[in-house]
Amino acid sequence: MTAEQIDDVVGYMNEVGRRARVAARAMARAGTGQKNRALIAIADLLDRQRDAIASANRQDMDAGAAKGLDAALLDRLELTPARIDSMIEGLRQVAALPDPIGAITDLDYRPSGIQVGRMRVPLGVVGIIYESRPNVTADAAALCLKSGNATVLRGGSEAFASNQAIADCIQQGLVEAGLPAEGVQVVATTDRAAVGAMITMPECIDVIIPRGGKGLIERISRDARVPVIKHLDGICHVYIDAHADLDKAFAIALNAKTQRYGTCNTMETLLVDAPVADVILPRLAAAYAEKGVELRGCVRTRDLIPDAIPATEADWDTEYLAPILSIRVVDGLDEAMDHIARHSSAHTESIVTEDYSHARRFLREVDSSSVMVNASTRFADGFEYGLGAEIGISTDKFHARGPVGLEGLTSLKFVVLGNGEIRV
Amino acid sequence: MTAEQIDDVVGYMNEVGRRARVAARAMARAGTGQKNRALIAIADLLDRQRDAIASANRQDMDAGAAKGLDAALLDRLELTPARIDSMIEGLRQVAALPDPIGAITDLDYRPSGIQVGRMRVPLGVVGIIYESRPNVTADAAALCLKSGNATVLRGGSEAFASNQAIADCIQQGLVEAGLPAEGVQVVATTDRAAVGAMITMPECIDVIIPRGGKGLIERISRDARVPVIKHLDGICHVYIDAHADLDKAFAIALNAKTQRYGTCNTMETLLVDAPVADVILPRLAAAYAEKGVELRGCVRTRDLIPDAIPATEADWDTEYLAPILSIRVVDGLDEAMDHIARHSSAHTESIVTEDYSHARRFLREVDSSSVMVNASTRFADGFEYGLGAEIGISTDKFHARGPVGLEGLTSLKFVVLGNGEIRV
Known part of the structure; x- marks a missing residue:
């Protein structure tokens, strides 16, 4: 026919x-x-x-x-x-x-x-x-x-x-x-x-x-x-807490952005707790530069990464699906979770921390289909989760969430x- | 205000x-x-x-x-x-x-x-x-x-x-x-x-x-x-199988209709397997008459219950919420399940049978939010199921079914x- x-x-x-x-x-x-x-x-x-x-x-x-x-x-x-x-x-x-x-x-x-x-x-x-x-x-x-x-x-x-x-x-x-x-x-x-x-x-x-x-x-x-x-958007966040193991933070922030650019579980915004920003951000900036990732940062980010382009409000709501990353320095867990509540597409967010209470609060309070501690957002996937297969990833709350x-x-x-x- | x-x-x-x-x-x-x-x-x-x-x-x-x-x-x-x-x-x-x-x-x-x-x-x-x-x-x-x-x-x-x-x-x-x-x-x-x-x-x-x-x-x-x-309709069925314990069938068919008339889990249509219809229907008819339940039956039902009003096609699709019951004599489990598939509101259906394979097939194949063996449809309720409370009964399939x-x-x-x- x-x-x-x-x-x-x-x-x-x-x-x-x-x-x-x-x-x-x-x-x-x-x-x-x-x-x-x-x-x-x-x-x-x-x-x-x-x-x-x-x-x-x-x-x-x-x-x-x-x-x-x-x-x-x-x-x-x-x-x-x-x-x-x-x-x-x-x-x-x-x-x-x-x-x-x-x-x-x-x-x-x-x-x-x-x-x-x-x-x-x-x-x-x-x-x-x-x-x-x-x-x-x-x-x-x-x-x-x-x-x-x-x-x-x-x-x-x-x-x-x-x-x-x-x-x-x-x-x-x-x-x-x-x-x-x-x-x-x-x-x-x-x-x-x-x-x-x-x-x-x-x-x-x-x-x-x-x-x-x-x-x-x-x-x-x-x-x-x-x-x-x-599944509408994948505006995924990684938050590097002041109590992060910075080697894990470096590996996760690099992997979540650069392992693949066009996937929905790729990180689009990196949030960094102020006390560790001056250590981790220059190190990450060098690695992103090597991969050709364009950085767009808040004022405090640009103090530490002078080459970064100023981020606009629109950047926080954008799924780039490209070698572009927005970065924001925040004052602690609550400000990070507020940013996520306002700008996330409720797909996947990850905290990097060794602080037990921060990990526990992030897991409970962040309202996304996948919430992670010390793991790359790129793991949000039916095969990686052991579902055996995946017909899609739901960013809705009703009936099915996530892979x-x-x-x-x-x-x-x-x-x-x-x-x-x-x-x- | x-x-x-x-x-x-x-x-x-x-x-x-x-x-x-x-x-x-x-x-x-x-x-x-x-x-x-x-x-x-x-x-x-x-x-x-x-x-x-x-x-x-x-x-x-x-x-x-x-x-x-x-x-x-x-x-x-x-x-x-x-x-x-x-x-x-x-x-x-x-x-x-x-x-x-x-x-x-x-x-x-x-x-x-x-x-x-x-x-x-x-x-x-x-x-x-x-x-x-x-x-x-x-x-x-x-x-x-x-x-x-x-x-x-x-x-x-x-x-x-x-x-x-x-x-x-x-x-x-x-x-x-x-x-x-x-x-x-x-x-x-x-x-x-x-x-x-x-x-x-x-x-x-x-x-x-x-x-x-x-x-x-x-x-x-x-x-x-x-x-x-x-929750739209509660057009619930009881099917009395040829292999039913007829005392259980009598108690369940009477309770499912008469314990309360206005509830969504009340039976509206009784299906009876032909081989036991001549035994169970006259006995039930007498009990329903005592409670003042109006009976509407198919041709074979009216052969056994002469007082019953002829059922029309519309009766099979009606939630009476009243002392009215439609009755149909069927030839076996498959005809009963076909009737249910065509006319049920997918709320609650019960089979009365002592036949293991019939019970197992009914449980698997009937696509309603509650499917029962040898129990009154009136049990379809959040408290009876042990949920502790109930905000409603869903007749949808997506997200939540039943109480x-x-x-x-x-x-x-x-x-x-x-x-x-x-x-x-």
Whole structure:
């Protein structure tokens, strides 16, 4: 099916949603072995269909080049053999993860005689809206499948042929394992009205996960009538306390900024407690200079780093995603936490300190999805945290915070075991 | 302050929201002892201020009677001495509950050397929108306070004076315990625009909990730009399996319908497996007749209970909240679960069976917030489940399902403890 064949996009999306809702029941009751067989079958099919996938991708790449897409976008679009390997490997890894579904916890007896516990269950139908990377099709489908959800995937129009080729493998793999093909559907139209329909059908879709640029995510959050698990900004802070081990502080502040520049868990603002600023800042400035990081500082920072550019108020609220760092000298823990409360995007903050009470207060009082002591913000990641995989990082507070793995795609229902008890 | 003094309702609500956001930081870091002292202080103040509260309530009752409010509404509005006692007792009970905030779980070491766990944290600012019962003001404030949240309460206009009198005690109790008075704010206007403002300020309010009639809740869900924890319908089912112990089935089916008629966890539809219908239905019909319950049945039901009214398709989708019951004879577990999947409001369903595999399938496959074996649906309740208290029952899947206690007003953040680890 190609995009051009669909005239009534809203009617088509209603049909996609209805089929997903029906398939969700089968996905929810699928056993662990059956889901794993589907994941392995999809991995095998992707391996056998490498040529077809590469050829579909070439078609997208040629069309993209002809349309004048920029190099960065074309790079994200490309499915190299290594990237296909990585999709296949990802499916096998998800098959190896423990199945969260059906697990019962806290099954306690109550005075009435009933036994009450909670069972982990799928959310139902997960909608994923993403941009150019076609590997998201396989990665997201795998996590939704393992967590017992049906999935509706809507990828970027520039990756249309690639996504459809991957979708063919996924649906065939589902069927081989005895699951409904509609357990994973890739929207077969590039019409933007499909996105509008997806985010406004709570009767068919239980949660939307947008992955892409901030503009896409803001638009979707504003218009959605379905709950959204989203990630807007990563304005992450490292605070070097007066009681820090300065060697740890040096290593962490350097790593958090320079290990990768374009990631959401990269530090954007460094806060330094005044008593140690004159020791640590010149040392860090030299190391940042060597890496080519531009420094923007407050007045007190510039006293110690004369080359730093004056920071403006806007700097404290900016996610650079680039070799740029803003630095502020503060007077103690409370001023650091006030700065974070005002300017952080609630993603990840780290304190470097050897002071027990400062560490304990920072952990408790900083309201971000990840709060660290003596560790680089770059660790805020589903794999590093041991979730096994990650469908995104939530900067919201409701339902899921921080890296979202399989558990974030589930919910808990109550189960009650009785022996004929009635309420008196 | 009275309602009449506020001209710019949206500006006023923005100010309420801003103050709540500031107070939320103090509420989040308040210790267990401090929160308990506030709860006890509020209980003591309510006790000492009984006369003022009763007099404010009389003012509301007189105004309500003059406006011609119906008897049921006036009953809900009234604060009898027993109801004031019950508010006071409720505050003391919440003080006695364990504090969920700050608890760290699953603190495991990772191969990188970091230790990763999760800390339970408040959601931030909780908005409660409710109708006539003024006791909700104290009950909801207590749960939000104990879970470390700031609260904005917007009660019904007919209970305005009562709510303000209770709010005075709450704010004074907060201050006595060293917490900000703005930790709990009761909206001081009856203007409906206040509700519209509350549900569209995600920058100030993190979650909205509407309590009241279905119309209110539907309106709020439709227009909200803030996550909503809501409860729409309670269309609960009991399924009597062919392998049921029929004495248990009789007791449960009678209790689930007749113990109280107006509650959300009351059974509205009884499903009976064909092989036992001729034994159990006439016996139940006699018992229901004695209680004055009107029966509406499918064709096969009416063969066994000739007095039953024919059920229409609409009956399967109706929450009667009255002495009315719809009954359907089905052919086995799958047909019962299909009926439930189509018609249930995903609140509470119970199977009566001695068959192990049927019980296990029902528990796993029925997608409702509470799923029971051999127990009355009337047990679906925060107190019966041991949550200690309940701010509502969620029929949503996202974030919280079923009875919502303190935990539903919290979230989990990641905490990372390191020793200078950096990412390589």
